Amino acid sequence: METPQGEPYVTIRTKGHFEHWPISSPTSRNYLAYAHYKAEGKAPSNATLDDKRRMLEGVARIEGETHPVFSRIASIGRTLYLDLGDEDWQAVAITSEGWQLVSHPPARFRRSHAMQALPVPEQQSGGIDLLRDFLNVETEDDFRMLVGWVLGCFHPKGPYPILILSGEQGSAKSTTAQTLRDLIDPASPSTRSTPNSEQDLVIAAMHNHVLSFDNPSTIRPMMADAFCRIATGGGFGTRKLHTDSDEVLFNATRPCLLNGIPDLAARPDLADRAIGIHLPTIPPNKRKTLGAFNRDFAKAKPIILGALLDAVSCALGRIDSVSLAEAPRMADFAKWVVAAEPSLGWTQGAFLDSYAANRTRSDQAAVETNPVALAIPSLMEGRQLWSGTATDLRQTLRDRFPTLKEDSHSFPRSEARFGAALRRVQPVLRRQGLTIGFSREGKAGMRVVELTSN
Numbered sequence: 001m002e003t004p005q006g007e008p009y010v011t012i013r014t015k016g017h018f019e020h021w022p023i024s025s026p027t028s029r030n031y032l033a034y035a036h037y038k039a040e041g042k043a044p045s046n047a048t049l050d051d052k053r054r055m056l057e058g059v060a061r062i063e064g065e066t067h068p069v070f071s072r073i074a075s076i077g078r079t080l081y082l083d084l085g086d087e088d089w090q091a092v093a094i095t096s097e098g099w100q101l102v103s104h105p106p107a108r109f110r111r112s113h114a115m116q117a118l119p120v121p122e123q124q125s126g127g128i129d130l131l132r133d134f135l136n137v138e139t140e141d142d143f144r145m146l147v148g149w150v151l152g153c154f155h156p157k158g159p160y161p162i163l164i165l166s167g168e169q170g171s172a173k174s175t176t177a178q179t180l181r182d183l184i185d186p187a188s189p190s191t192r193s194t195p196n197s198e199q200d201l202v203i204a205a206m207h208n209h210v211l212s213f214d215n216p217s218t219i220r221p222m223m224a225d226a227f228c229r230i231a232t233g234g235g236f237g238t239r240k241l242h243t244d245s246d247e248v249l250f251n252a253t254r255p256c257l258l259n260g261i262p263d264l265a266a267r268p269d270l271a272d273r274a275i276g277i278h279l280p281t282i283p284p285n286k287r288k289t290l291g292a293f294n295r296d297f298a299k300a301k302p303i304i305l306g307a308l309l310d311a312v313s314c315a316l317g318r319i320d321s322v323s324l325a326e327a328p329r330m331a332d333f334a335k336w337v338v339a340a341e342p343s344l345g346w347t348q349g350a351f352l353d354s355y356a357a358n359r360t361r362s363d364q365a366a367v368e369t370n371p372v373a374l375a376i377p378s379l380m381e382g383r384q385l386w387s388g389t390a391t392d393l394r395q396t397l398r399d400r401f402p403t404l405k406e407d408s409h410s411f412p413r414s415e416a417r418f419g420a421a422l423r424r425v426q427p428v429l430r431r432q433g434l435t436i437g438f439s440r441e442g443k444a445g446m447r448v449v450e451l452t453s454n
């Protein structure tokens with residue numbers, strides 16, 4: 001068979017179950033070598049293995065059926081499938097009626113060598129409350145947002161808000177990140193360093209459902225744009241290795257988790273797609289050893305996972321009947337979690353209230369850490385309107401706030417980059433009562449920026 005993107009795959013029946021692997025993978029190569037040994041009684045040469053692999057690729061592309069291949073989560077009709085990642089290739093089938101373990105799921109899952117197994121889930125009332133003991137949060141709003149983010153990861157298509165964990169040293173950021181990922185897509189290592197290029201991000205997304213990156217000190221503009229696209233949906237293209245023209249295309253969405261000491265949502269466009277949670281420092285008398293924490297979490301994880309699956313089932317049953325009076329940013333994510341509220345024991349509207357409070361804090365953080373967004377409200381204090389060219393506005397802000405001259409990275413000096421920065425801060429400033437308008441005036445069509453305080 002081949003995927004809709006044209007990647008040839010082979011399905012192998014072994015030990016009573018089916019496995020699906022790219023024909024170019026080491027696993028497929030090992031299987032071909034073993035099959036040759038069983039048939040011929042000797043190990044094949046490298047040339048023979050390459051011939052067999054090319055033959056299989058030709059058969060897959062020309063005669064094979066086309067099927068999508070999934071990583072951890074799949075959707076077929078009205079049923080979701082969760083790959084448990086175990087040696088028997090079992091999955092959980094989730095419908096609006098409930099969930100059950102299946103030995104031969106119809107969804108074709110791919111596995112990476114980093115993937116770890118989920119436990120077999122257990123059903124028990126109130127299981128989601130067990131998660132409280134393993135998350136370091138200050139408020140009920142923050143707890144709801146973390147539960148909502150994990151629940152959102154079960155959506156097969158997204159979009160997915162980017163979860164950004166911040167806090168001082170000793171606030172258990174890395175442990176919290178690992179705990180959340182372990183409930184949906186455990187891997188080893190659980191977190192990795194921030195990718196240096198869009199290509200690195202795409203490769204990680206091809207092999208993981210959840211992307212978790214640890215302790216980035218900052219996010220470069222190019223990577224911030226890439227994170228935004230992969231969270232809400234967008235196409236990526238990268239060249240194959242050792243070729244000049246062939247291209248690997250990737251068009252999918254993935255849940256992303258970032259944690260670090262500084263506030264990572266300095267770019268408003270990134271903050272607009274993010275859930276920001278600040279973790280408090282844990283007092284010494286409340287700390288646990290990592291061994292005790294992992295032991296307790298391993299015991300509770302099957303029950304917590306069962307509660308999350310109950311919530312997914314509830315969301316599947318109610319999603320078509322849920323309507324949001326005011327659709328927030330990432331409305332599909334919000335609607336999905338709202339549909340699951342009865343299973344989580346939350347009152348109607350509780351999640352939207354927590355989401356609104358979180359977005360208000362994220363907006364404030366985005367303004368405070370972005371020189372353009374911070375300077376414009378100060379300029380508009382005591383006035384209703386400002387109008388002029390982008391060049392005039394840039395110069396006015398630099399004259400009024402001399403320190404901006406020292407920060408060419410976050411306060412652009414060119415007119416084109418400054419105009420792009422203004423458009424990025426439009427949504428967050430609009431929610432704070434400031435409108436940025438763009439128009440052309442005069443015969444020459446001069447571009448004019450208009451700031452309005454509502």
